[in-house]
Amino acid sequence: MKIEWWTVGLQAVNVLILLWLLHRLLYRPIRGVLDQRQQQTTLLLQQADEARSQGRAERTALEAERRELAKSRRNLESDAQAAIVAERDRLLAGVQAEAEERARVARALLEAERQSVEAALLEEASHLAVDIARRLLDRLPKPAVLAAFLDGACAQVNRLPGGSVPGMDDEVELVSAVELDDAEQGLCRERLRAVFGTDKGLRFGTDPTLIAGIELRLPHAVVRSHWANDLSLVLERLHADARAA
Amino acid sequence: MTNSPLESQVLLRLGPIPIAAQVVSTWAIMLLLALACWRLSRRLSIERPGRLQTLAEWFLELAGAEIGATIRIDPKPYLPLLTTLFLFILSTNLSSLVPGNEPPTAHIETDAALAGIVFAATLYFGIRERGLGGYLRSFAQPTWIMVPLNVIETLTRTFSLMVRLFGNVMSGVFVIGIVASLAGLLVPIPFMALEVLTGIVQAYIFTVLATVFIGAAVSDDQSEGGDQNTSPKENV
Numbered sequence: 001m002k003i004e005w006w007t008v009g010l011q012a013v014n015v016l017i018l019l020w021l022l023h024r025l026l027y028r029p030i031r032g033v034l035d036q037r038q039q040q041t042t043l044l045l046q047q048a049d050e051a052r053s054q055g056r057a058e059r060t061a062l063e064a065e066r067r068e069l070a071k072s073r074r075n076l077e078s079d080a081q082a083a084i085v086a087e088r089d090r091l092l093a094g095v096q097a098e099a100e101e102r103a104r105v106a107r108a109l110l111e112a113e114r115q116s117v118e119a120a121l122l123e124e125a126s127h128l129a130v131d132i133a134r135r136l137l138d139r140l141p142k143p144a145v146l147a148a149f150l151d152g153a154c155a156q157v158n159r160l161p162g163g164s165v166p167g168m169d170d171e172v173e174l175v176s177a178v179e180l181d182d183a184e185q186g187l188c189r190e191r192l193r194a195v196f197g198t199d200k201g202l203r204f205g206t207d208p209t210l211i212a213g214i215e216l217r218l219p220h221a222v223v224r225s226h227w228a229n230d231l232s233l234v235l236e237r238l239h240a241d242a243r244a245a
Numbered sequence: 246m247t248n249s250p251l252e253s254q255v256l257l258r259l260g261p262i263p264i265a266a267q268v269v270s271t272w273a274i275m276l277l278l279a280l281a282c283w284r285l286s287r288r289l290s291i292e293r294p295g296r297l298q299t300l301a302e303w304f305l306e307l308a309g310a311e312i313g314a315t316i317r318i319d320p321k322p323y324l325p326l327l328t329t330l331f332l333f334i335l336s337t338n339l340s341s342l343v344p345g346n347e348p349p350t351a352h353i354e355t356d357a358a359l360a361g362i363v364f365a366a367t368l369y370f371g372i373r374e375r376g377l378g379g380y381l382r383s384f385a386q387p388t389w390i391m392v393p394l395n396v397i398e399t400l401t402r403t404f405s406l407m408v409r410l411f412g413n414v415m416s417g418v419f420v421i422g423i424v425a426s427l428a429g430l431l432v433p434i435p436f437m438a439l440e441v442l443t444g445i446v447q448a449y450i451f452t453v454l455a456t457v458f459i460g461a462a463v464s465d466d467q468s469e470g471g472d473q474n475t476s477p478k479e480n481v
Contacts, residue, residue: 003353003354003357004255004263004265004354006251007263007265007268007354007355008358010265010358011268011271011354011358011359011360012361014268014271014272014275015274015329015330015359015362018278018279019325019329020277021279022328022329023325023329025279025282025285026286027284027305027325029286030286030289030301030302030305030319031305032289032305033289033294034305038290040291043372044275051258067430118262146436198469206298
């Protein structure tokens with residue numbers, strides 16, 4: 001077997017030329033396509049990663065915003081609750097104050113009305129008592145009635161301490177519900193002379209509010225022997241009983 | 246075919262240079278491969294690759310993965326040479342199917358050229374990766390006593406690379422020629438099919454061994470390269 005070295009060299013050159021041709025026509029273009037596709041894939045993956053990262057960031061931001069909103073909502077709710085409570089307390093205080101004011105006014109009105117009614121009743125009772133007394137007095141003999149009131153007045157004068165009894169020069173006013181005639185004045189002078197020892201300073205006057213009877217106005221004391229005083233005592237007793245009840 | 250495959254048929258002479266038939270066949274194969282790649286490169290698409298482009302991409306990806314798995318480093322610098330060797334040997338081996346054509350690899354000159362290119366590539370990549378001193382020191386691994394043996398191994402494995410391809414392809418052509426001369430036209434067909442399989446396998450083996458040699462030259466791990474050199478693949 002003989003080796004043709006020219007052929008060996010030619011074949012080596014041929015293979016090297018083929019290597020050059022394939023490198024230019026096959027490897028480089030295919031490698032370029034593969035690299036570009038790899039770059040596109042890498043770019044897509046990067047974009048996907050960026051989109052994923054952006055999505056995560058947006059989700060994180062949204063969650064933070066949601067937490068912030070929830071926190072704000074809780075704060076608003078607590079503030080609103082506090083405001084509601086304060087407003088409620090304020091309204092309650094106002095209503096309570098207004099109610100108390102209205103109650104106070106109502107009580108005052110009631111009290112005034114009660115006093116008015118009481119005064120009216122008292123007035124009516126007074127008129128009724130006066131009317132009853134007059135009706136009773138009309139049925140009784142006037143001298144006897146006057147004598148009875150005089151007896152009561154004299155008895156009270158007798159129970160006065162010694163310093164309160166007038167002297168000879170002191171003025172004593174005898175006030176009656178109706179004006180006394182001469183006979184009745186004479187009766188009064190006679191009875192009072194027996195008590196005071198003199199009637200020198202005795203004067204007569206009238207006061208319809210006494211209803212019936214007389215009132216001796218001494219320098220240092222007043223002796224009441226009339227129905228107005230009696231009725232007043234009766235009313236005080238009744239009021240005392242009502243308060244006790 | 247009745248001529249001895251051991252003889253190169255010179256078709257013409259360009260001065261002192263004889264142009265053998267295998268050289269003309271090689272030119273034809275180169276032309277076909279270049280035209281096919283040229284047409285392929287004109288229709289490349291990133292979004293919608295065609296079938297041929299898909300096949301080419303798959304082939305290059307597969308070759309890159311195989312080379313990377315063998316040499317354990319980035320296969321890009323070695324991919325053009327090794328895939329060119331595979332495509333060239335595969336094409337020349339399969340050119341035996343063309344009636345009246347002898348595959349160039351059935352001649353020792355072509356195989357010697359291929360083995361010489363692998364030897365030169367081994368030296369080039371080894372020195373480029375490790376430097377001249379580092380590459381020469383690799384012959385003294387694991388000890389300087391091994392220097393003669395490593396030098397002899399480097400030469401003999403290149404020689405074995407050449408002889409292996411030449412023997413397998415030439416024997417197939419030789420057997421087909423004998424059978425065709427004895428039994429007519431149809432009987433050699435099974436042998437031709439077997440020759441196709443042999444051609445594919447030999448192209449793969451030559452490329453894998455070239456990858457192993459280059460990987461051993463560029464790898465710092467001498468023991469790993471030594472193991473690869475004595476791997477079962479080399480003994481096929």
